[in-house]
Amino acid sequence: MKDKTRVIMVKLGLDGHWRGITTVSLILKNAGMEVIFAGFQTIESAISIAEQEDVDVIGLSIHSGAHIPWTRKFVEALNERKLKDEFVLVVGGVIPDADVDALREIGADGIYGPGSTAEEIVRSIQEKVKEKRI
Amino acid sequence: MFNEDDIADIKAEKEKWVEKAGNHKDAETFRVTPSGIKIKNVYTPEDISNLDYLKDVNFPGSYPYTRGVYPAMYRERPWTIRMFSGFATPEETNKRWKMLLNSGQTGFSAAVDLLTFYGTDPDDPGVDAEVEVGTTGVPLYSIRGVEALVKDLPIEDISVALVTEPMTAVALTSTYFNVAKNNGVPLARVAGTTQNDIGTMCIGYITRDSLEPDKLLKLACDLIEYCTAMKKAPRWNPINFTTYNYREGGINAVQEIAFGFTNAIDHIEELLKRGWHIDDFASRLAFHLSADRNFFEEIAKYRAARRIWARLLVEKYKAKDPRSIIMKYHVQTAGSSLTAQQPMVNIPRTAIQALEAVLGGCQSLHTNSYDEAICLPTEEAVKLAVRTQQVIMEETGVVDTIDPLAGSYYVEWLTGEIETRILDYMQEIETQGGFVKALASGWLHGEMQKAFNERQNAIAEGRETVIGINSHQENDREETYAPFKTNALAAGVEKERLVKLRKERNSQKILVLLDRLRADCTENKNVMPTVMELMGEGATLGEVAGVYREIWGIWDLPIAV
Structure with missing residues (x-):
């Protein structure tokens, strides 16, 4: 088993709010994870990098308000490739509390909206990775 | 402003006061503003003894414009209530704009969707239209969309701000000009603003x-040259250096103004290189600033910025026309100061920031809605934000006298202190080769990231207080209102509009014009005349931006972690 948790950080579509993703990337790096900062990707390219790089976690940063459709499409693409159980899928950005349940139902393992702290994000990701590895 | 004897007396009295009031400890304890300026517990004439009223402050509407750009300010003309708004489809946004107009808004401002911002069309195979169309703003990629947006609105009397950046600024402005002309508002009379700000699309946000x-830079200057220097649209502000968007990334008030001014300097230099005189275009260089958390620092920032801009234009660029020298700006209250927690607290936050903008002498103002930490604003929330401005304008009396904080020992001292720091930081950017070079090298991104991380840490460690985050927290995170949702059918509406447009327009003519645009780009000509024709013929933003990308290639952004 790998020692370090490997994470790929992705922005889908045209949404270019970049400080969220760079900040969380740094937080994860400082917490000892290996972070692949992939930036703008399509769903297909993001999944193929995730596979090639054998990551544990895929992080989607969505600040456009379109977190539900993007997450749904991403999960569908993972399911088609029978890869959903291979990765922990986490979503961060401007996500209202009202959408958290819907995202969880769609298949997001971790959801980090405004006000999430660095500790919360790191702890949650570590727990999810642990569960997945068992 | 005071004679030496007075200052000596005041100094002596202050020592006694410190002694008597038991202020020994407090007198030596500084508090620090978000820009890192150390603040004493009290200011006296001693702190501004070097200030020369006529030289440094002077009257409103008089050089160096510290007290405001117009002699009568709000007594003659209140600031414009201009709410940034757009979502779903042009028709739905048109309805929201009418509601804003009925609520007392006095200027329009179009928030465009990501496709419009980026220069692509809903039928482009490289984008997911269902997800992107109308999600963060109004889709305006062709003349049909803009026609629907302004339908039955008094655009001959009320100015419109088009909030899009150099990638699509020329094309969207051309589209608007065509629509205005068709609605009986000729170019000579059309009033409004294009944001057209490089920094916004490269550091505030990335595309x-x-x-x-x-x-x-070339594209941004093409628009300035066409509208202002060539006098084709003399009432249009072809650029609005949007320091607001940089500030939202976490930088401080000093950095905000220094980023904006060094950016403006690069545009000035480019236009001078093209052979224009400073007075041919400087009168229409406008700004869009932030009103952030620290009340007095923000007010001092506006006053210092006007003074620096006036002196820069006169001393360095030898501007003669007073209109070239005044720094006009729109203000937006700080979205980054809003919290998802206890969202109603965002109402007083925004009101206080709006008051800063007004006491600082803004020309137009957007107040954020309380729900904007989590969604686009609901109708109810946005109306409350408009009313907030109206309370300041009509009830408080702060507009009755101009620059009422002038002469405050603290405000005048802080204005001078911020001015010095802005000039120093501008020098630092200039040593990086100026704004555009520092952007290309990634230096500016580094400064932004550093500032953002520092602010996150300050909040996490409690050095910066945010109600609801690290002070007066409540465990209940239930939202007390239903978040606004955009229309999921927007993509279908827009695709249909596009199919119809492509059928109706003269495609042959557009192909010829696109070839002319390719030649303009290759030969480094001003693209505006060709794009004006293209948009009038029904070309799309995606077609125009597609030519730019084809001829000039794509930039690999210097962002890494």
Whole structure:
């Protein structure tokens, strides 16, 4: 088993709010994870990098308000490739509390909206990775 | 402003006061503003003894414009209530704009969707239209959309701000000009603003498949040259250096103004290189600033910025026309100061920031809605934000006298202190080769990231207080209102509009014009005349931006972690 948790950080579509993703990337790096900062990707390219790089976690940063459709499409693409159980899928950005349940139902393992702290994000990701590895 | 004897007396009295009031400890304890300026517990004439009223402050509407750009300010003309708004489809946004107009808004401002911002069309195979169309703003990629947006609105009397950046600024402005002309408002009379700000699309925010910064500078200057220098649209502000968007990334008030002014300097230099005189275009260089958390620092920032801009234009660029020298700006209250927790607290936050903008002498103002930490604003929330401005304008009396804080020992001292720090930081950017070079090298991104991380840490460690985050927290995170949702059917509406447009327009003519645009780009000509024709013929933003990308290639953004 790998020692370090490997994470790929992705922005889908045209949404270019970049400080969220760079900040969380740094937080994860400082917490000892290996972070692949992939930036703008399509769903297909993001999944193929995730596979090639054998990551544990895929992080989607969505600040456009379109977190539900993007997450749904991403999960569908993972399911088609029978890869959903291979990765922990986490979503961060401007996500209202009202959408958290819907995202969880769609298949997001971790959801980090405004006000999430660095500790919360790191702890949650570590727990999810642990569960997945068992 | 005071004679030496007075200052000596005041100094002596202050020592006694410190002694008597038991202020020994407090007198030596500084508090620090978000820009890192150390603040004493009290200020006296001693702190501004070097200030020369006529030289440094003077009257409103008089050089160096510290007290405001117009002699009568709000007594003659209140600031414009201009709410940034757009979502779903042009028709739905048109309804929201009418509601805002009925609520007392006095200027329009179009928030465009990501496709419009980026220069692509809903039928482009490289984008997911269902997800992107109308999600963060109104889709305006062709003349049909803009026609629907302004339908039955009094655009001959009320100015419109088009909030899009150099990638699509020329094309969207051309589209608007065509629509205005068709609605009986000729170019000579059309009033409004295009944001057209390189920094916004490169550091405040980033765009996928962007152009190299020097190409964006070229496009931005094409619009300024056409509208202002060539006098084709003399009432249009072809650029609005949007320091607001940089500030939102976490930088401080000093950095905000220094980023904006060094950016403006690069545009000035480019236009001078093209052979124009400073007075041919400087009168229409406008700004869009932030009103952030620290009340007095923000007010001092506006006053200092006007003074620096006036002196820069006169001393360095030898501007003669007073209109070239005044720094006019729109203000937006700080979205980054809003919290998802206890959202109603955002109402007083915004009101206080709006008051800063007004006491600082803004020309137009957007107040954020309380729900904007989590969604686009609901109708109810946005109306409350408009009313907030109206309370300041009509009830408080703060507009009755101009620059009422002038002469405050603290405000005048802080204005001078901020001014010095802005000039120093501008020098630092200049040593990086100026704004555009520092952008291309990634230096500016580094400064932004550093500032953002520092602010996150300050909040996490409690050095900065945010109600609801690290002070007066409540465990209940239930939202007390239903978040606004955009219309999921927007993509279908827009695709249909596009199919119809492509059928109706003269495609042959557009192909010829697109070839002419390719030649303009290759030969480094001003693209505006060709794009004006293209948009009038029904070309799309995606077609125009597609030519830029084809001829100039894509910029690999210097962002890494």
